[in-house]
Amino acid sequence: MNFGEIARKRLHIMVIMAAAVSFLTAPVTGFAQETEAVEAVAADAAVEGAVVADAAPAFEHYGADMIVGQPVSANEDMLASMTFQPQHTANGDYALWMHDAILMPVITVISLFVLGLLLWVVARYRRSRNPVASKTSHNTLIEIIWTVIPVIILLVIAVPSITLLARQYQSPPEDALTIKANGYQWYWGYEYVDNGGFEVISNMLSDEDALSSGEPHQLAVDNRMVVPVGVPIRIQTFGKDVIHAFGVPSLWFKMDAVPGRINEKMLQIDEPGIYYGQCMELCGARHGYMPIAIEARPVAEYEAWVLSQGGTLPGAVAAVPAEPAAAPAPEAEVAVPAEEIAAADAAQAQS
Structure with a gap:
């Protein structure tokens, strides 16, 4: 056996040993990295589940006693x-005051005055x-x-009317x-x-279902419009x-509510209940x-209802996605000494 064959055999043995070492260490490293990634995902899922459980408390709708x-x-x-x-509501109280304290007295006085004039003319000038x-x-x-008095009456009515119109x-x-x-x-x-853009569909309950729940029939629904109390609400139709x-x-x-057009108006309810x-x-x-x-529910209860519907709360911090597991480093190639390669090439040339 000459020197070239010996050199080639040594080179082949070193290559085989390097491949065996790479084969044995690679699965261990990959398995360890995969295990760490699975544990990280499980931990994130557990944390997320705990957050969701904490963020979506149980919610029960009002009964008929809150109508x-x-x-x-x-x-x-x-x-x-x-x-x-x-x-x-504040606007409703103002409008009811205007109706009861201004419009009804003015209408009553004018009607009685006109009726009195009519009866007087019939009796006096027959x-x-x-x-x-x-x-x-x-x-x-x-x-x-008869020109000045109606103008004064209209001015008395106009001031609260314009005020109510502006408030509405x-x-x-x-x-x-x-x-x-x-x-x-x-x-x-x-x-x-x-709150995330979810939509609640509301249909009228049957008379039997409404009466069994103690609610008025033809007014009770399966899904109510839930709103917070004491908060300005922009109602768009x-x-x-x-x-x-x-x-x-x-x-x-x-x-x-007009097709192709969005109307909006402010609503604020200050008393919990069903309307x-x-x-x-x-x-x-x-x-x-x-x-x-x-x-209408207190703010905390409204937020609980939103979470029970799968919605989101304004200003809530979004969950930070878990960082992906680092890719395994490429396997290092086994370096063969240059002297051995040169000696092997020289021996091959001689043979």
Whole structure:
């Protein structure tokens, strides 16, 4: 055996040993890295599960004992059933005051005054009492009186009317909670724009289901519009098919839902409870079966409801994604001494 064969055999043995070492160490390293990655993912999942469990507490809707805004039955109060529902917003209180303290007294006085004049004329100027009619055709004093007094009455009515109109269409603040009420044929959908964009579909309950839960039939729904108490809310209305109207009398709120156009108005409820309304625009065959039910809850309870629906809370810190496991370093090649390679080449050339 010459020197070239010896050199080649040594080279082959070194290459085989290097390959064996690489084969034995690579699975161990990969398995260790894979184990670390799995443990990291499991830890992240456990933390995320704990956060979700903590962030989505149990939520229960109000029962019939929390109904606040609804029509008054004539059996309960005949007079109350013939006027506006009790109001539960600042604008509603102002509007009810204007109706009761200004409009009704003015209307009553004018009606009685006109009725008195009519009866006086009938009794005083009938034919049997005045066979010869008066020729009077002009009276400056009377014309001044019947011009000035109506102007004063209109001014008295105009001041609170314009004030109420301005208050009703006051722009919501920038940080107001935005909820979009979508009118469909024939049900409502409530889209929570600032809470992840999820939508709650609301349909009327059957008479049996409503009565069994203690709620008024044709007003109770399966999914209410849940809102926070004491927070300015930007209500946006939109008609998905035809014109609807979102109206809740006890909150002094009414706004049309028009296809292709978004209307908005501010609403703020200061008392927890359930408030009922209806679609107030003739929208088709089942127009009378589009009730509205608003459930006003304290802010903490509202946030719990949002999380139970899979929504998000404004300003919540987003979860930081786990960093991917580092890629395994490339295997180092076994370096063969240059002298051995040269000697092997020289021996090969000689042979």
